[in-house]
Amino acid sequence: MRPLLLLPLVLSFIITAADSQTLLRTIFEKPGQILRYSSGGEEEEDCGGGFCDSWRLSVETNNAGPWEVVPKKCLGFVERYVNGHRYSSDVKVAAGEAISFAHTVEIAGDGKDVWVFDVDETLLSNLDYYRLHGYGSEPFDPTSFNQWVYLAEAPALQANLRLYKELQGLGFQIVLLTGRDEYQRNTTEANLLFAGYSSWEKLIMRGASDAGKSAVIYKSEKRAELVSQGFRIHGSSGDQWSDLLGSPMATRSFKVPNPMYYIS
Amino acid sequence: MRPLLLLPLVLSFIITAADSQTLLRTIFEKPGQILRYSSGGEEEEDCGGGFCDSWRLSVETNNAGPWEVVPKKCLGFVERYVNGHRYSSDVKVAAGEAISFAHTVEIAGDGKDVWVFDVDETLLSNLDYYRLHGYGSEPFDPTSFNQWVYLAEAPALQANLRLYKELQGLGFQIVLLTGRDEYQRNTTEANLLFAGYSSWEKLIMRGASDAGKSAVIYKSEKRAELVSQGFRIHGSSGDQWSDLLGSPMATRSFKVPNPMYYIS
Numbered sequence: 001m002r003p004l005l006l007l008p009l010v011l012s013f014i015i016t017a018a019d020s021q022t023l024l025r026t027i028f029e030k031p032g033q034i035l036r037y038s039s040g041g042e043e044e045e046d047c048g049g050g051f052c053d054s055w056r057l058s059v060e061t062n063n064a065g066p067w068e069v070v071p072k073k074c075l076g077f078v079e080r081y082v083n084g085h086r087y088s089s090d091v092k093v094a095a096g097e098a099i100s101f102a103h104t105v106e107i108a109g110d111g112k113d114v115w116v117f118d119v120d121e122t123l124l125s126n127l128d129y130y131r132l133h134g135y136g137s138e139p140f141d142p143t144s145f146n147q148w149v150y151l152a153e154a155p156a157l158q159a160n161l162r163l164y165k166e167l168q169g170l171g172f173q174i175v176l177l178t179g180r181d182e183y184q185r186n187t188t189e190a191n192l193l194f195a196g197y198s199s200w201e202k203l204i205m206r207g208a209s210d211a212g213k214s215a216v217i218y219k220s221e222k223r224a225e226l227v228s229q230g231f232r233i234h235g236s237s238g239d240q241w242s243d244l245l246g247s248p249m250a251t252r253s254f255k256v257p258n259p260m261y262y263i264s
Numbered sequence: 265m266r267p268l269l270l271l272p273l274v275l276s277f278i279i280t281a282a283d284s285q286t287l288l289r290t291i292f293e294k295p296g297q298i299l300r301y302s303s304g305g306e307e308e309e310d311c312g313g314g315f316c317d318s319w320r321l322s323v324e325t326n327n328a329g330p331w332e333v334v335p336k337k338c339l340g341f342v343e344r345y346v347n348g349h350r351y352s353s354d355v356k357v358a359a360g361e362a363i364s365f366a367h368t369v370e371i372a373g374d375g376k377d378v379w380v381f382d383v384d385e386t387l388l389s390n391l392d393y394y395r396l397h398g399y400g401s402e403p404f405d406p407t408s409f410n411q412w413v414y415l416a417e418a419p420a421l422q423a424n425l426r427l428y429k430e431l432q433g434l435g436f437q438i439v440l441l442t443g444r445d446e447y448q449r450n451t452t453e454a455n456l457l458f459a460g461y462s463s464w465e466k467l468i469m470r471g472a473s474d475a476g477k478s479a480v481i482y483k484s485e486k487r488a489e490l491v492s493q494g495f496r497i498h499g500s501s502g503d504q505w506s507d508l509l510g511s512p513m514a515t516r517s518f519k520v521p522n523p524m525y526y527i528s
Contacts, residue, residue, distance in 0.1 A: 093315065
């Protein structure tokens with residue numbers, strides 16, 4: 001492989017996506033591209049240096065690169081993490097860093113100062129769904145996930161709801177950029193309103209022409225369109241690196257924790 | 265601020281460095297650009313959702329952006345972290361992800377397949393120095409740090425020493441790219457050999473023309489030179505985002521944990 005001269009780092013994380021399903025879990029065809037975790041042996045540990053805590057860090061820093069499912073031995077760890085104080089604390093601190101930065105941004109007042117949010121596991125929590133599906137230890141099932149989306153009952157990640165409202169108070173326009181498909185627009189809007197979000201500038205969803213694109217390509221293209229429309233993308237919040245990387249990027253990007261799944 | 269169309273994300277993290285001292289801790293002049301942490305109140309917690317653990321995650325994901333010193337209330341947390349099993353476990357898992365990726369790289373055998381390593385807190389541990397200097401809770405002092413460098417006694421981060429040797433075994437050429445200055449070449453080479461490293465292809469250090477450049481600019485320029493010399497930069501390991509971001513980048517980048525200091 002030749003090093004990337006003109007393409008952003010991002011491309012290094014792109015592995016061909018197999019189809020354009022909502023929240024597609026990437027299926028990798030090239031053997032060896034995915035780190036496969038052994039499933040036995042080491043005991044789970046919450047603190048003090050256990051493998052699962054280090055694995056979670058490697059996921060959050062993108063060291064892990066593409067991965068398919070939560071390592072079997074870390075299922076209990078992930079379950080405790082997402083249901084416990086640490087997850088909400090981590091989301092809260094990430095939101096706090098975002099708002100600290102947001103306060104340094106000069107808002108022009110022309111309606112072009114934008115913050116981009118991903119939806120799933122950023123604004124909306126699908127934890128109730130993943131609770132029934134092994135917290136990411138099972139391969140992604142688009143059918144059952146779409147049924148869950150249709151219910152429109154996903155609650156907000158509370159810290160990000162507060163961030164969202166504070167950003168609006170500061171004068172940012174909010175753009176929602178999601179991997180969900182256009183046909184889910186009504187149910188997605190209903191869910192966002194149910195969860196307490198309102199007054200977004202745009203809700204950008206995958207259209208027919210976006211089918212088959214990896215998330216990082218699709219989202220980069222949409223950010224490029226925003227820029228060409230004169231918007232200034234100051235900040236971006238997402239639980240996937242594919243929400244944040246690519247070109248153009250926001251001035252500052254904020255990784256919301258998510259140890260349950262990876263989308264390229 | 266206008267969004268960055270052609271510049272990599274990196275530039276979002278660049279704040280003017282005040283001078284060109286070795287391992288310069290960035291000094292920020294624009295008020296509000298830095299998140300200042302409150303020093304009292306919240307109790308330290310190792311596990312279970314404490315602020316310091318979430319702060320560490322925000323540092324490792326680059327959510328924190330530029331920061332000056334470890335928050336006072338997290339001094340004990342950082343001390344326990346870097347002296348405990350978790351740090352070594354986190355370094356080990358990061359190295360494991362790197363070697364898993366390295367095994368997927370096709371080595372051409374022409375001596376142009378490269379892995380780039382940072383030196384301080386990546387190959388060499390300065391923990392013995394930071395133990396005497398508040399584990400990053402004190403502003404960086406170039407004088408005393410340079411005295412420490414002159415001793416050439418920093419030990420290896422063991423997991424990265426193993427990674428280094430495994431990469432050599434796979435046929436990678438090793439390039440060391442450090443923020444240390446040219447005048448420290450002899451002592452740096454002596455220290456690397458003392459710690460068990462050998463047979464690197466290049467040790468790139470800051471020369472006179474690199475004075476005043478931020479780490480991310482300096483390191484990006486040096487990687488660009490490598491690429492122009494025909495090297496293929498497959499992987500890069502560093503404890504600072506400024507080791508990894510910029511253009512060109514390695515195909516895959518690996519963030520080595522470091523909660524003690526930030527270099528832009």
